Amino acid sequence: MTATLSAKKLKEVALTGDEYKVIVDLLGRAPNEVELGMIGVLWSEHCSYKTSKPFLRRLPSSGARVIQGPGENAGVIDVGEGWAVVFKIESHNHPSAIEPYEGAATGVGGILRDVAAMGARPVAILDSLRFGPLPASRHLFEGVVSGIGGYGNCVGVPTVGGEVYFEDCYADNPLVNAMCVGIVRIDQLQHARAEGPGNLLLLVGADTGRDGIHGASFASLELDDSSEERRPAVQVGNPFLEKCLIEALQELIGQPAVVGIQDLGAAGLTSAVAEAASRGGSGALIDLDRVPRRELGMSPYEVMLSESQERMLVVVERGRQAEILPVFEKWDLHVAVIGEVTEDGHLTVEAEGRVAARIPVEVLTDKAPTRILQGRAPDAARRRLDLDAVPPVPESIAGSLLKLLGHPNIASKRSVFRRYDQQVGNATVIRPGGDAAMIRINGTSIGIAMTTDCNSRYCELDPYLGAQIAIAEAARNIVATGARPVAISDCLNFGNPDKPEVYWQLEETTSGMANACRALDLPIVSGNVSLYNDTDGRSIHPTPVIGMIGVIDDYHKRLEAGFAVDGDFVLMVGASGNDLGGSRYLEIEHDLFAGRPPEVDLLGERAAHEYLLAAAAGGHLRSAHDVSEGGMLVALAEACLIGERGVRCPPLATSADLRTDALYFGETQGRFVISAPSRSMPELQNLARRHRVEIQLLGLIGGDALEFEGEFSIPLVELAAAYYGAFEQGGVQT
């Protein structure tokens, strides 16, 4: 029995020498090549979460509406009237760095299958994207946007939201996080379980090829010069086939012969069969000779590790396959019985009449190691901000506003989202471009609000606060539509955790998230971790992307960001402080990336949310918009631009404690810009007292300029040129 293996061999399967020894111990023998590949891929960070597991356990995952938390293909939330929302966010960062179009396309394809496997019909896609600055990163930006559109548009699921950010740290390691939202009747939820010995394992959809072998291991290594050679580890998508697969699965719902459905994603057949068997407390026997191939001469190793897209594992009651085969025939989908559920607790793989691999299922799943490392906080003096050295009054408030509106991270992404079908499904009641998007459940009055958020600059400056802000801001985006935030799917994008600073970031981020989740009563029901986002030793900012879902019982009461009616009052909800640390204003006017991000008073934050929801439910509001990057003035300008209406404001009340730049451009949390008819004012004031929320009258809607009397007046056309023009002319042309 040998307990060592060459370093080259181990690197190929992304295992350490110590891990190899554990494998030999667990099996009581040395694994053969197929077994080593299977264990390697399931023990990879991407599949096993071996480094992040201890942190993930700290995140709250239960709540009154939670039907399914982490551990299935996607999380499930009860949204009322017998309906459930199924959703999950997932990263496809490394494939997108190497092959942006297919990397992004298959990222969308993979997350759609996760949701479809739960029995849900996918009804919306959101994409959270991060690149290096343009124009240098244009090929990645272009490729990713085209790939998302190419897949989502063809498959017929609307892309309704997301974010696009440009920061230096993502130059060689873009982030592509895709979220899918689906709906299903609660009594028709499917589970990814292989149970009942003798029941059959059906492989449905695409034939298996050599594409994507080692994709999961690839995702668990840093990118370097050799990464280009891993291009074969990137899969190729076929959205047409996926569409047929989704429709076929929809027709399978309610068929009693179906025991379970499991998507084939990272680590292909190995992961799908092992996870389904593990959940069912069973074993499985598969015969590789029955797996339909698209290439000749594939070894068992290649078949087991292939990440060919558009495949599903369907577990069917033995003897009842005839009930469901007509569905696949109708959709012209290939289907093959590749094996069966067993009671021996092993995953046994046969090929050409011989056993090619035989591993206890728990070795593949539960026995994956956990890594506990040592974190170290970076130098506290790093990025310290001396605000007193910054002049408190901007040279030109109007000039700063126009610069902010034209900043690629704030400017309208219209030129991106018009490349995505946003409306197919006849359910999109709030389209992209405002705070959260909203999908109605057709035939009901239920609206589902959805958003993704993360300001990673805050996270770089202080990962604890940055994580809390990401959750608070996502919640504000949901609340601004009148919907109540109900659950989160998170995508934790970090650098190499072997670096003590990155490990510390993971610790800080997850404790910040856990506290924010508890304070705002938001469970995390699904998610994904992407580590090793490093290039040549440089890590990305910690980027915990928060995908959030909200529910409104009557979508007719929804609110949008744009000012709606001339003569309405414009108010600010929440107090403002000198919160300039990490602000976009300091970057564009003083070239500073420093300071402490704004504190989040979670109780105050929650009060502001409750206030807004009460005001919206009472029908007192006509618009609401979250105040985030660029502060109050950017939020006001956006509300003007989206509503195509100006606003007239008297001079702002100042106080000795509040700096002028912070007043206009500070990024204090817990704030909204709202508008309401004059008749609502008494009730809005009553509610503010009851919820202990500060509100301040800013001005009146009307005219064709954003005006602060005696200070400045900027015509809407100038604001629009900056906001909409940024991506359509000049330096950041798409």
Added chain:
Amino acid sequence: MRFGVVVFPGTWSDRDCGWVVEHVLGAELEYLWHKDRDLRDCDCIILPGGFSYGDHLRCGAIARFSPVMESVVDFAAHGGLVWGICNGFQILCETGLLPGALIRNDVCEFRCEWTNLVVEKDDTLFTSGLGRRDVLRVPISHGEGNYFADPATLSRLEQHGQVVFRYCRPDGLVVPEANPNGSLHSIAGIVNRAGNVLGMMPHPERCAEPELGGTDGLRLFQSVMSSFTGVPV
């Protein structure tokens, strides 16, 4: 009256069209599977949007060979109402029920956005409830909606008044800036000579309810319904 919505593999506007027919318009609905030849006594056949057969080879190129299309061609030849929307328009051109072709948008990108359409022809069964020069707000969603035909075909279309919709500004003026995809003569929709086959790139089924951004699309469905039943909308 009964609408038939054809479903090819890869079609995705079928359920949206069905929703409008059944729940907004309140008409009868049948889904027609591409492998079936039976049109089930439908009075108007809708070929909806999507990527039929993955739009492999060329948009609509494979759909024209499907069994259901044999029946649709026959139905149209006998004066039946056939309405192609988006991919459906592409299929009608491939089938030869309408002249010309839809090629890649001149912007070389997929475009999903609201457009304004000026009604050029109000004497078809599809537009009977509209007025000439009415401006409709209807969204598009396509990568290949750039209408192209040779000069002789184009001049015949114009001469016979077969252009039903053109892309325009909100005030009805037809200008190049309002043309989202480079279509010749800003063409958004045409009918055949007999007036019973309409093809259009914009999606009227996506604007049949105020919650979804507008109701101009519903006016087309209502036109078909009232011209067929004789009951004014």
